[in-house]
Amino acid sequence: MSDKTNTNLKEAGLKATLPRIKILEILQATSGTHHHYTAEDIYRELVINNYDIGLATVYRVLTQFENAGIVVKHQFDANKSVYELIDAEHHDHMVCVDTGEVTEFHDETIKRKQREIAAEHGYELLDQSLVLYVKKKQK
């Protein structure tokens, strides 16, 4: 898997350096439920594992990953960004306003409707951001 990781980086035109490899590994960690990380989440994780990697580098690497199409940057909250590995199936998010829990979903009907709407206005749909703010239904 570390082979695969290096390959990914090379393919993206990025030298396989320690910081980039470690950050990519953290993003790929499937153990926790949350695969949405802030720059500091990742930085903290690095510090815990005794890697001497600066926060500035984390930001730089994440930006490079974003440009390389390895990662998407989301803005669920007004004043901090979270990053997420891009997987094959691109999905949207619902955020619980009480717990902050993030659930992913995908819906083709909505996607299709969006393209229609853009087209009606003479536009082509390049990208889209949909976030539902929800709370647990109590009965």
Add this chain to the structure above:
Amino acid sequence: MSDKTNTNLKEAGLKATLPRIKILEILQATSGTHHHYTAEDIYRELVINNYDIGLATVYRVLTQFENAGIVVKHQFDANKSVYELIDAEHHDHMVCVDTGEVTEFHDETIKRKQREIAAEHGYELLDQSLVLYVKKKQK
């Protein structure tokens, strides 16, 4: 109309002060196409009209308006917020990535689908944010 303005403020539990009245008037200005303002847009407008109102006050007033349900805060771009008067019909936005132009739209199909999806996950839909990033279709 300045009567109406004061009434709005009073109803919202806010004293009718000069800064609040003027900021509300700017938000209500229907002349320009863009009714999406950054705090500085509004500040600049105030300066042009020779009002001695600080940027900090603009932020404070906009936040109060937001809490009072007079205004919504959007985050089309990562590092600046825009504010918009809430009108009866609540709508979504498409932003042209080339020109920055913002077009509003409303679609009931999408809204309904969203409620369904939230419900499927045991959630209740409180709020939602949908932004389409588009570009002019060239032929």
Add this chain to the structure above:
DNA sequence: ATGCTTGCAAACGGTTTGCACGTGT
């Protein structure tokens, strides 16, 4: 009169950048 508002300037917090040093190929 008195409590909410405001202007100013300083603080904040996430993110970016300049620079000299370190590292991958």
Add this chain to the structure above:
DNA sequence: ACACGTGCAAACCGTTTGCAAGCAT
């Protein structure tokens, strides 16, 4: 070797806040 990548600390920039003075009621 040499270009590219990195750590550190300082800069940035939109936004928030403490404080003393100013208004609306």
